[in-house]
Amino acid sequence: MSATESLRLRIQATELELDRLKEELRQAEAAEAEDLDAEASEGQPTDDTPWKWPLSADEYERYARQLIIPQVGVPGQLRLKKASVLVVGAGGLGCPAAAYLAGAGVGTIGLADDDVVEVSNLHRQIAHSTDKVGMHKVDSAIQFLRSLNPTIAFRAHRGRITSETAGAIISDYDLVLDCTDHPTSRYLISDACVVHGKPLVFASALQTHGQLMVMNYPPLPQGDPHGGPCYRCIFPKPSPPETVTSCGEGGILGPVVGVMGVLQALEAIKILASGNLGREGFKREDLGPAQMLLFSGHVAAPFRSVRMAGRRKACFACGEASGLTRESLGSGSVDYIQFCGVVPAVEILAPEERISPTQYREIAEGSTKHLLLDVRQVEHFGVSSLDGAVNVPYRTLLREEAGEGIVPAWMPPDLPATAPIYVVCRQGEESQYVTRKLKDSGLGRDGRFIGDIEGGMRAWKRDVDPTMPFT
Ligand SMILES: [Zn+2]
Structure with missing residues (x-):
């Protein structure tokens, strides 16, 4: 007998054994199910003793602790059921x-x-x-x-x-x-x-x-x-x-x-x-x-x-x-x-007032002095932030007095008057409001660029640094 023939015969024998085991399992399962049915019907109504209670036996057991509360009782339980x-x-x-x-x-x-x-x-x-x-x-x-x-x-x-x-x-x-x-x-x-x-x-x-x-x-x-x-x-x-x-x-x-x-x-x-x-x-x-x-x-x-x-x-x-x-x-x-005044997507800034995360990466790696203003909440900033970012939460910024001649307290004193300001938030919405406010308050009058990072930290994580932990 060749090796392949011997293997074929062994497979056939094993398949027959498998069929026999499957049949044995089927019979065992059927017997088990019969036992379970018999067990489950204990305490249930039979033809001789008709069930005369408004809830089923399972319901009395399941809701036992709740049924005995005066505010519920059987009438309350029936109302809940309905x-x-x-x-x-x-x-x-x-x-x-x-x-x-x-x-x-x-x-x-x-x-x-x-x-x-x-x-x-x-x-x-x-x-x-x-x-x-x-x-x-x-x-x-x-x-x-x-x-x-x-x-x-x-x-x-x-x-x-x-x-x-x-x-x-x-x-x-x-x-x-x-x-x-x-x-x-x-x-x-x-x-x-x-x-x-x-x-x-x-x-x-x-x-x-x-x-x-x-x-x-x-x-x-x-x-x-x-x-x-x-x-x-x-x-x-x-x-x-x-x-x-x-x-x-x-x-x-x-x-x-x-x-x-x-x-x-x-x-x-x-x-x-x-x-x-x-x-x-x-x-x-x-x-x-x-x-x-x-x-x-x-x-x-x-x-x-x-x-x-x-x-x-x-x-x-x-x-x-x-x-x-x-x-x-x-x-x-x-x-x-x-x-409710909820606009699905905030589009306040023109495209030339926004930069992409990859554009900001180039700026951050270069030598141009600039300010990165992160307007997320302190807790978000605490989880992860970009190197050198200054954190001033959005709400604080909105409340801040602004106008001609007022230099915000968060502005680094050594920042040149023409150094650009980039604003970043969680997903690029608040950063647009802040950018607009900073521009309106005259901070860009010396030709300084003020803009935001489009898509915020979410886009940064997606396009630049996928390891950034995010809450
Ligand atoms: Zn009403």
Whole structure:
């Protein structure tokens, strides 16, 4: 017998052995499954003893510790089971909020987000994990929530909520949690909740602070003074866009946003379990004055409540004369981006007033005296900066008095009057405002070049130094 023939025979014999083992495994698995079925049916209703309790055996066990709380009880648990909650944003607020809602047995949980998981999310967005980086946040969160409670339903809305889609999504739920982090989405979600008659639990968090409000509860029709105030009643006008700091810019401590998300879940559970939602004659006043909860993670007494006024008669969304309707909202007649004054890309400077990161590298390596002004926050500067850069945070610069004859304190005294000034920030937006301000204040009058590095430190990392640590 040749060597190849012998090998062929051995392969054939091994394949037969493999088939036999597979069959053996199949039979063993079938037997095991039968045993499990028998075990699972213990304590379950049989034909002889029909199940006469409103919840299933698994539900009694799963919610045992919550069921015996006077504010919940079996009626509350049944209301939670029937309820559906939409969580907009599967991030720092949405992850803990959705986890506690799922744990509590809210029957249907919808998650809306258009983002994917990044490593920098993981310190606070506890439904995601390292192995899910790059995955859609909604899918990652649902995977986590389903393992927490497989007995409830989940709905994925992969995409950003817009004027056009908000109505169709929100109208399907009993209550909405705003877990987003941008003014445009806050106004849009609040408006949609007003016109579709849904209570809204709002929270926000930045650095070590947080805010929590229950809005539009009870969700009575527009113009009804017994309904709860909406986001616009409290904040009729958005903050100027240059004062809005995102978590990416300002930073956020994980437990701070976690606390706020958990409190959102608590408010939602309270509303849903109480049975007040939809109860005839239920008024805002029955709950006592509306409160805004303020949290500060770095003081001795971290919680503080501020009394909120009720609905404003003149409110654009929920007021007496409001022209906002489901149709007008859905048609996109309210421009939230314009309303909040957020311009997608800042284009203040002309191309000749900007240099690229590679152009700056040449300047930095040359011998021309110049000033590099880094306008990021001190903490960002502390993580990584370019050689010789002078750090003056953007906000400090904007507040600074400027004008003819005023020499800023940060200006090095030995800098020649014609030495160029290059401004750099995180991604090339603030640097444009600063460049414009420095020029307007006359610092460029001796023919000095003042310009910014296009794309900021992000572009520097991308084009020049990929090792630069970045927060
Ligand atoms: Zn309002």
